[in-house]
Amino acid sequence: MFLICTLGFLLGMLVPFCEAFEPSTVVRINQPALDYVAQMGHSYFKTALKIRLPDILDPKEGYFQQIPVFIVDNDISNFNLTFIPNYGIRLSGAGHINMTVFLKTNLQKLRVGIDIGADIVITQSTIGSPFVGVSFCKSKIKEISVTYREDGLKELWKPMAGYIRIILPDKLCSRLQFLIEGLNVYMGTLLGLHPLGPESQISYSLTQLPTITKEHMSLNISVTFYLLGKPIVLPPRVSSFSLPQQVGAKNAMVNFALPKELFDSIYFLMQKSGSINLDITGQLNSKNNQLTTSVLGNLIPEVRRQFSKSMPITLKARINATPVPTIQRNKTSLLLNYHLEVLAVSSNSAFNSLFSMDMIVNLKLNMIVSAMKLQANVSLLNDIELKVTSSNVGDFDLSKVNPFIISAVKSPLIEHLNSLFGLGAILPTVASVNYNTPQVFMYEGYIVVSCGLQFQK
Structure with a gap:
């Protein structure tokens, strides 16, 4: 949720547009802000990865047996956000995830190295609010090692490794995309008027796409003033x-x-x-x-x-x-x-x-x-x-x-x-x-x- 909240702040201030003349202000988001999001927000991504994967089928004794597979925890030590000039924000992460595989009473534990990268783009929705999406995501499976194996499961190694390399990359990207696109629901909390005086209010709206350089992202924000709930003409x-x-x-x-x-x-x-x-x-x-x-x-x-x-x-x-x-x-x-x-x-x-x-x-x-x-x-x-x-x-x-x-x-x-x-x-x-x-x-x-x-x- 923190990643969603904070990226929501970074990527837009939402209110309805007003055709009257409106002053504007500039909000500049600097790299230290992205560093803070990466520092505080990557734990939410780690939590999102604690999931059950689709069962695999084990050919044994002439029939298929469903084998539950769980991601129990992970250690994503590197999680970074950087600006992509004239485009958006790049997310990159690397580390290990720990998986468990159950077969009857037997248990197998795996440690899987991963790399993940995604490009986040910022557009405008039909109602004029910023819309955040993932334009590109790629995850790569690195080494796969067995950290614990009970008797009778050695024959699962090859099918299990192949299963992980096929299923896991898409799962990693889908979980990341789910978190980022969940931002668009949360951004609705930015709508509305804020009191400015006893009978006046102020609101903000993103009037154009952000300007992005290597060091920062600038949001040109239009300001609308209201008197007794009605926009005033300046x-x-x-x-x-x-x-x-x-x-x-x-x-x-x-x-x-x-x-x-x-x-x-x-x-x-x-x-x-x-x-x-x-x-x-x-x-x-x-x-x-x-x-x-x-x-x-x-x-x-x-x-x-x-x-x-x-x-x-x-x-x-x-x-x-x-x-x-x-x-x-x-x-x-x-x-x-x-x-x-x-x-x-x-x-x-x-x-x-x-x-x-x-x-x-x-x-x-x-x-x-x-x-x-x-x-x-x-x-x-x-x-x-x-x-x-x-x-x-x-x-x-x-x-x-x-x-x-x-x-x-x-x-x-x-x-x-x-x-x-x-x-x-x-x-x-x-x-x-x-x-x-x-x-x-x-x-x-x-x-x-x-x-x-x-x-x-």
């Missing part, structure tokens, strides 16, 4: 992202390359969903509450005149432009443009607009990977910038009001954004395989996540 853009040869951690099993266009789309989705918006409301019975007309009236005389009785103030921050991420070497930032409206609750519980402002928030993003998700911790990169756009309380001294607004907005906004970005975007993954020791690297225009793979039983 603003058209041109992407020419190409992943350089040497990126991320040296000897990483897997590299996820996440270009700026992907983050553009994520933040556009957040804008569409309204999840970046924020309302901050003062409460009169709260200690040290500054969001009241009496406090603001000390800074703006017209507010004090309009509200003789102290009333709570509400700040409504609404994104009025698509967030702009910037990815540079060792630094990622996000520029947010808000329309901030300052309202007061009147005596009849209606909201009166006092004034509105443009608010520019420049954030520093600290990218991390946790629980299979790419997350971010945010902090202010620069001071919040404010500019008055309209006023119903006349002209006022902005230098006095700015500290009041910034003080009221700063902590709730950062707390809200940290909670939102802490939800994270799940990376393409498969059940039972976790990312081990992930590292995040920032380059000009894209982010790379390097990680190992860890199988969870």
Whole structure:
């Protein structure tokens, strides 16, 4: 099962296609990942070889007698996976299998040397998902030796050796093919939507066949975003992202390359969903509450005149432009443009607009990977910038009001954004395989996540 699970991760991320513009990402599978699969997965192949072979017929005393033949265990010490450039993956194995032959109360034990090789190809099924198959398999029987023989069975040696050389090669290949093609059933677990925010989801699809070199296999994966379960149409853009040869951690099993266009789309989705918006409301019975007309009236005389009785103030921050991420070497930032409206609750519980402002928030993003998700911790990169756009309380001294607004907005906004970005975007993954020791690297225009793979039983 581990071989199936992990190769499923390596060979595809499945979801339905969407005709709208979709950003893409690159998942690069490196040779150390195949080494890990070979190291951990060959025991499943060894287990699959513990089978009963078809009975052989023993001509003795004028009649045929059925003789059960079992493969009881094996020692396949060499089990390797390597890339075949522009084609697929080559599997090779070598070792010995131990067989038992029963005839009445007598027993014979054999040790058989084997070599097996197979080429694994990756195509697409009719539903658009990757399909893994064995295009070529060949097994070779080497030496056959008797490790234990009871009396009366010497005459079986020649027919037994011939039987093994005829039957066993096909059996070895059929068991290997069964394991690999079983992957296509398991890959169905990759279908579906993954939560991205309170009302949004993300999904992945393999848009073309992998690009395979001697050192790695690259999967170009399309990303589709959903709002309330429906795919959203993203603003058209041109992407020419190409992943350089040497990126991320040296000897990483897997590299996820996440270009700026992907983050553009994520933040556009957040804008569409309204999840970046924020309302901050003062409460009169709260200690040290500054969001009241009496406090603001000390800074703006017209507010004090309009509200003789102290009333709570509400700040409504609404994104009025698509967030702009910037990815540079060792630094990622996000520029947010808000329309901030300052309202007061009147005596009849209606909201009166006092004034509105443009608010520019420049954030520093600290990218991390946790629980299979790419997350971010945010902090202010620069001071919040404010500019008055309209006023119903006349002209006022902005230098006095700015500290009041910034003080009221700063902590709730950062707390809200940290909670939102802490939800994270799940990376393409498969059940039972976790990312081990992930590292995040920032380059000009894209982010790379390097990680190992860890199988969870």
